[in-house]
Amino acid sequence: MKKQILKASSEPTKVGVLLVNLGTPDRLTVTSVRRYLREFLSDSRVINLPRWLWLPILNLIVLVVRPRKSLEAYRKVWLEKQDQSPLLYYTQQLTQKLADKRADIELAFAMRYGQPAIAQQIEHLQQKGCNRLLIVPLYPQYSATTNATVVDHVAKHLKSLVWQPTIRIADPWFAQPNYINALKRQVEQAIAEGYQPDKILLSFHGLPNASIDQGDPYYYQCLETGRLLTQALGKNSNEVLVTFQSRFGPAQWLQPYTSETLEALPEQGVKKLLVLTPGFVADCIETLEEIAIEGAEEFIAAGGEHCRVLPCLNDSELGIEVMDAVINEGIAGWHKA
Numbered sequence: 036m037k038k039q040i041l042k043a044s045s046e047p048t049k050v051g052v053l054l055v056n057l058g059t060p061d062r063l064t065v066t067s068v069r070r071y072l073r074e075f076l077s078d079s080r081v082i083n084l085p086r087w088l089w090l091p092i093l094n095l096i097v098l099v100v101r102p103r104k105s106l107e108a109y110r111k112v113w114l115e116k117q118d119q120s121p122l123l124y125y126t127q128q129l130t131q132k133l134a135d136k137r138a139d140i141e142l143a144f145a146m147r148y149g150q151p152a153i154a155q156q157i158e159h160l161q162q163k164g165c166n167r168l169l170i171v172p173l174y175p176q177y178s179a180t181t182n183a184t185v186v187d188h189v190a191k192h193l194k195s196l197v198w199q200p201t202i203r204i205a206d207p208w209f210a211q212p213n214y215i216n217a218l219k220r221q222v223e224q225a226i227a228e229g230y231q232p233d234k235i236l237l238s239f240h241g242l243p244n245a246s247i248d249q250g251d252p253y254y255y256q257c258l259e260t261g262r263l264l265t266q267a268l269g270k271n272s273n274e275v276l277v278t279f280q281s282r283f284g285p286a287q288w289l290q291p292y293t294s295e296t297l298e299a300l301p302e303q304g305v306k307k308l309l310v311l312t313p314g315f316v317a318d319c320i321e322t323l324e325e326i327a328i329e330g331a332e333e334f335i336a337a338g339g340e341h342c343r344v345l346p347c348l349n350d351s352e353l354g355i356e357v358m359d360a361v362i363n364e365g366i367a368g369w370h371k372a
């Protein structure tokens with residue numbers, strides 16, 4: 036036994052990077068959507084209500100009503116050829132392209148809810164010889180509902196290990212010049228292609244106001260991304276709006292709400308709109324169905340003429356550059372000579 040530890044500890048140290056996204060249904064079935072929603076919405080980092088109150092609501096109402104409704108939304112954006120949800124596909128592609136670019140590190144991805152599981156992927160990286168791990172929650176802006184639950188889950192797995200890898204958690208990159216510049220270049224490209232919007236709208240995933248009151252910095256990090264992008268584009272806060280989408284449940288969430296704004300803008304003379312969803316690394320049901328399909332329809336129905344929704348950075352060149360910089364910052368000092 037001792038011998039084995041000695042042998043292992045004299046082996047060179049490899050760096051592993053684990054990208055962690057939210058999670059998504061495996062298949063286009065009610066059962067699969069229900070399983071995913073059950074795991075996601077049972078997380079007390081996501082729904083911060085007493086369990087005795089929330090679990091009956093979840094099991095008797097939400098998991099009865101919502102899976103069918105969500106399935107219809109997933110059906111509209113499901114990637115037929117791959118038979119995968121967009122979130123899984125783009126996360127996989129991003130990981131693959133980063134791995135192709137980076138021979139110096141081992142890369143893998145996991146999902147916080149569902150497959151591939153965090154524990155399984157940490158084990159996989161350890162088997163590849165990595166005893167230094169950078170965990171990258173795939174969210175530019177930090178929230179306890181997304182980032183902290185990843186860290187909780189990693190820690191839960193580490194608790195079962197005798198020889199734990201050394202762990203680092205990547206910083207959120209809401210203000211990183213590479214990220215702001217990538218968003219700026221996306222906007223500039225749309226304009227260069229001849230699309231001259233009256234306004235630009237940045238729609239971030241929402242959060243209950245109560246989370247912010249409890250100290251979650253998410254709102255301020257979204258506003259900072261918005262401010263820096265506005266500045267980089269040489270525009271003002273009347274030309275670039277920040278709104279919040281995907282409200283869930285009856286509580287007050289961050290405002291202004293995206294859908295109310297989309298409905299109000301045409302009346303204010305905004306006929307041509309450019310929309311970005313900079314809080315999402317990869318396109319998913321929230322960007323493709325809620326914004327690019329439903330949101331655009333709401334804008335047109337309210338009298339708007341054109342609503343162009345840009346894709347997330349996904350596995351584009353710009354997206355790879357952003358994540359490459361996040362990784363470099365995260366593993367600084369871990370590089371071997």
Ligand SMILES: C=CC1=C(C)c2cc3[nH]c(cc4nc(cc5[nH]c(cc1n2)c(C)c5CCC(=O)O)C(CCC(=O)O)=C4C)c(C)c3C=C
Binds near residue numbers: 058072241315
């Ligand atoms: C981008 C960051 C995200 C934050 C912050 C976030 C908080 C948050 N979300 C819910 C409830 C739901 N979110 C859902 C989907 C979803 N959420 C994010 C990201 C953030 N969520 C992504 C990337 C996705 C898409 C997943 C996909 O498969 O494409 C859903 C499910 C959608 C549906 O079934 O209709 C719910 C529900 C809460 C309550 C919350 C913070 C309190």
Ligand SMILES: [Fe+2]
Binds near residue numbers: 240281
């Ligand atoms: Fe969400």
Ligand SMILES: [Fe+2]
Binds near residue numbers: 281320321325
């Ligand atoms: Fe949604």
